[in-house]
Amino acid sequence: MVRTCTTFAGTRVDQFVAIEVLEALRPLGVQAAIEALDHSQNQIDEKQRSLELALQKARYEASRIERQYQATEPENRLVAAELEKRWNDALTHVTEMERRLQEAGALTALLTAEQRQQLLALGDDLEQLWDHPRSPVTLKTRILRTVLQEVMADTTDDPPSVHLKLHWAGGSHTELTVPKNRTGYHNHITPKEVTELIRELALVYEDSSIVSILNRLGYRTGKGNTWTEKRVQHVRDTNGFPACPPSDQRLWITMQPAAAALDVSENGCPQTYRAEHSPGETDCEIRPLDDRTGTPGASRGVQRDSSSSRGPAYGMGS
Numbered sequence: 001m002v003r004t005c006t007t008f009a010g011t012r013v014d015q016f017v018a019i020e021v022l023e024a025l026r027p028l029g030v031q032a033a034i035e036a037l038d039h040s041q042n043q044i045d046e047k048q049r050s051l052e053l054a055l056q057k058a059r060y061e062a063s064r065i066e067r068q069y070q071a072t073e074p075e076n077r078l079v080a081a082e083l084e085k086r087w088n089d090a091l092t093h094v095t096e097m098e099r100r101l102q103e104a105g106a107l108t109a110l111l112t113a114e115q116r117q118q119l120l121a122l123g124d125d126l127e128q129l130w131d132h133p134r135s136p137v138t139l140k141t142r143i144l145r146t147v148l149q150e151v152m153a154d155t156t157d158d159p160p161s162v163h164l165k166l167h168w169a170g171g172s173h174t175e176l177t178v179p180k181n182r183t184g185y186h187n188h189i190t191p192k193e194v195t196e197l198i199r200e201l202a203l204v205y206e207d208s209s210i211v212s213i214l215n216r217l218g219y220r221t222g223k224g225n226t227w228t229e230k231r232v233q234h235v236r237d238t239n240g241f242p243a244c245p246p247s248d249q250r251l252w253i254t255m256q257p258a259a260a261a262l263d264v265s266e267n268g269c270p271q272t273y274r275a276e277h278s279p280g281e282t283d284c285e286i287r288p289l290d291d292r293t294g295t296p297g298a299s300r301g302v303q304r305d306s307s308s309s310r311g312p313a314y315g316m317g318s
Contacts, residue, residue, distance in 0.1 A: 006155055008162050008180060013153070016178045018140075020166060021147055022126040048104045055097040062090035155180070190222045190235055198232060200242045205254040207232045207243045 017200040126206040129135060160180040167173055194214070201210045207229045212226040221231055236243065244250070259265060 006153060011055070012163065012180075013178050014164055016176055017144075017148075017164065017166065017203070019127070020174060020176060021144060022130055024147065025143075026126060026167075035263070048101070050145050051097065051101040055101055058090065058094045062094050065090050100227050111293065128153050183253060194219050195235060195239060199239070202236060202244050204250065206243065207236075207289055216222055232256065 005293050046130045046205060065087045069080065072083060074080070122253050130140065147169055148166060152165040152167070154163045155161070156163065162178040163182060164176040164178060165173060166176065197214070197219070198210060201213060205213070210232050211227045211229055214232070219227065221227065225231070233243075235241070
């Protein structure tokens with residue numbers, strides 16, 4: 001029997017395993033957040049008590065030197081000068097300790113009730129903590145090796161998926177099924193929603209205008225980049241979407257040209273169509289374009305039918 005190696009992409013598998021581990025550790029995460037709060041508060045309280053004791057000692061020392069200075073005979077100028085110097089140093093030390101104690105009190109006040117609640121929420125949202133950029137990989141590896149004894153994997157082609165069996169350190173087992181990407185798909189593919197939007201916009205807009213709309217709405221490519229004309233053209237070519245034809249050959253036009261053709265305002269364009277055209281008088285198809293563009297000029301389209309005996313007819317999308 002020939003043994004073959006099982007190969008598959010590890011990014012999605014790692015994500016599924018991490019989600020399962022974090023779900024198992026969620027109660028521990030809340031407990032760790034509570035302990036972190038208590039430990040942090042204990043450290044602050046201990047530091048503040050130490051500073052209070054140090055301030056008391058400094059004040060006592062300054063008061064003692066002051067009494068010595070007051071009891072010195074005026075004739076003993078050398079002794080008086082030395083005590084005066086020591087007294088000034090003691091007062092300076094008292095001022096420094098008061099400042100440090102005040103700063104410690106301010107740090108204590110920074111941890112408000114809302115911040116405590118946020119820390120507890122962070123303990124419950126372990127995914128955010130796990131995905132944080134400053135979360136070290138070595139720590140994640142130690143956590144996984146602590147809670148998992150073994151991970152067994154196998155693959156199937158119909159449907160394409162990876163079957164995992166997690167053997168926990170406590171002896172229990174968990175089975176997971178991770179779907180694999182179909183041929184031609186990958187983790188950086190352009191979202192289907194954006195692809196469909198590009199197809200619709202290409203009916204009435206050139207690539208340069210589509211770029212502006214996509215970037216203004218915050219859409220990104222599959223790799224998280226902003227859109228350029230070359231990237232829009234690549235999506236169209238890959239999916240077989242035709243480029244926007246010249247203005248005089250377009251089957252669809254936007255609200256502004258439709259309103260100009262009907263000699264009405266843009267707001268009155270749909271009402272004019274309903275009043276002057278009935279379903280039996282025109283062959284125009286009424287189709288809405290997606291409202292995701294968020295601009296009146298791109299949110300609706302009209303189809304122009306040059307075969308009508310009445311001349312160009314315009315069907316307004318709702």
